[in-house]
Amino acid sequence: MALGKDYATQECSIARALEVVGERWTLLVVRDAIYGVRRYNDFLVHLGIPRAVLSARLKTLTEEGILDKRRYQEAPPRDEYVVTARGIALWPALRALALWGRENFQETQLRSFRHADCGTELGPYGECPACGTVVPVADVVLVPGPGLDPDPADPVSRALLKPKRLLEPLEIDPV
Amino acid sequence: MALGKDYATQECSIARALEVVGERWTLLVVRDAIYGVRRYNDFLVHLGIPRAVLSARLKTLTEEGILDKRRYQEAPPRDEYVVTARGIALWPALRALALWGRENFQETQLRSFRHADCGTELGPYGECPACGTVVPVADVVLVPGPGLDPDPADPVSRALLKPKRLLEPLEIDPV
DNA sequence: CAGCTTCGGTTCGGTCATTGAACCAACGTG
DNA sequence: CACGTTGGTTCAATGACCGAACCGAAGCTG
Incomplete structure (x- = not known):
């Protein structure tokens, strides 16, 4: 947390x-990463976060092994941030927070999480009520x-107007 | 969140x-409340939180319906903060965070969550692997x-050296 | 009943994180 | 070679957090 002292x-x-x-x-950066956001600018626009803060968060998340910074293009050099297994492991916590x-x-339901195989909305523990398994x-x-x-x-919001499988990279269409 | 702007x-x-x-x-205040902490001074000592911050958090948590401030003694007037159903509903998120x-x-396991009926440690979704039910x-x-x-x-740490059922008020023995 | 202690706070000055805007650098494109 | 895109860094101002001090009501102690 690095605010004066941590929770030592x-x-x-x-x-x-x-x-x-x-x-x-x-946690919102991690959420976006699980949704498939990978590029600096997409995080920036979608979150409405100050650039300095985004840079700091991406740095510590990378250092903590939650995101993986990888070069996806050499000229010009471009990096993307891909969520790791450790980051994916935060999914149950994020899902629980979303439900709460x-x-x-x-009042209104903004989005729902559904089982890709059958379209059923996930239950409170991340299970598919129809299939009886944890998804x-x-x-x-x-x-x-x-x-x-x-x-x-916001290209990310636009891309999320279609159903979107988690973890897969978002397809951002230019304005 | 009230920091300049919220996540609007x-x-x-x-x-x-x-x-x-x-x-x-x-979230640490809510955690303690679920553990059974109810009094201002117990939160204060156990968390090591500045008094002003604790007062602010208790106030907003009460306003948001996560804690309930109730008078438990008239002379001298003393209030306690008891977690509500809305606060208890945060338990799955807290458990998921703890697991992560x-x-x-x-490295070392500090505490574990177990099913009171059979003593089995809870699984990743808050279920009892032995009984097959969500606890x-x-x-x-x-x-x-x-x-x-x-x-x-810290009287709270001392009280938690014995197994403790969640939600029940902590028995604080004086130093 | 004077003085000390406990409990549950509020106030205050200083520090640190966050913010928004500006700036920067590398590269590609017209 | 001007301009746009991407991915940043820098900086002054704001505001949250910190620790310490203070406070008031009530009880207990001698």
Whole structure:
């Protein structure tokens, strides 16, 4: 967390986790990475985050092994940030937070998580009620809901208007 | 979150959840409340949090309906903060974070969550592998593990050296 | 009943993170 | 060779967090 002091007095796995992903914006960056966002500019526009903060978050997330920075083009040199297994392992926590936020603080349903095989919406523990199994992240589809009002200037929001399988890179079409 | 601007541009339940519980210390306060901490001074000592910050967090958590402030004694007037159903609903997210923190950033196991009925450690989705059912929070026992080195000056740490059922108020014995 | 302690705060000055805007550099394109 | 795109860094201002001090109500102690 690096704010004066960390949660050093806490002997607790939750505190340890929050030292890594508890700063402002961090979990939203991981969320976007799981949604398939990979490029600096897409994170920037979609999150509306200050550039300096985004740079800092990408740096620490890379250092902590949650994102992997990889060169995808040499000339001009361009890097992308791809979520690692350690980052994907945050998915249950993010899904639980999303469910809590939706049930307690939202009227309209913005998006839903569905099982790619059968289209059923995931249950509270990330399971598919129809198939009776826990659905791995790669088999989850993000489906837009009725309450959505996307920013037309944001290519990520536009790309998410179609159902989108998690982890796969987003296809950004230019404006 | 109230930091300059909130996550207003985000159309996302995760962002909405983080606006409520994403500030520094907030989730740790909720964690303690689920562990059974109820009194201002116990939060203060156990968390090592500045008093002003604790007051602010208790206030917003109460306003958001996550804690319930109730008078438990008239003379002298004393209030306690009891976690509500909305706060208890954060348990799956906290458990997922604890699992992630432990598996990725900790060597020794500090504590484990076990099914009160049979003593089995909970699985990754909060289920009891032996009984095959999802365990409600009230039936979870927090059991100290080998890596624990509690602060003897902290009554909450001392109380948690014995197995402790979640939600039940902590019995604080004076120094 | 004077003085000390406990509990649950508020106030305050200093520090540190976050913000938004500006700037920068490498490269490709017309 | 001007301009756009991408991926940053720098900087001043703002505001959250920090630790320490202070405060008030009530009880207990001698």
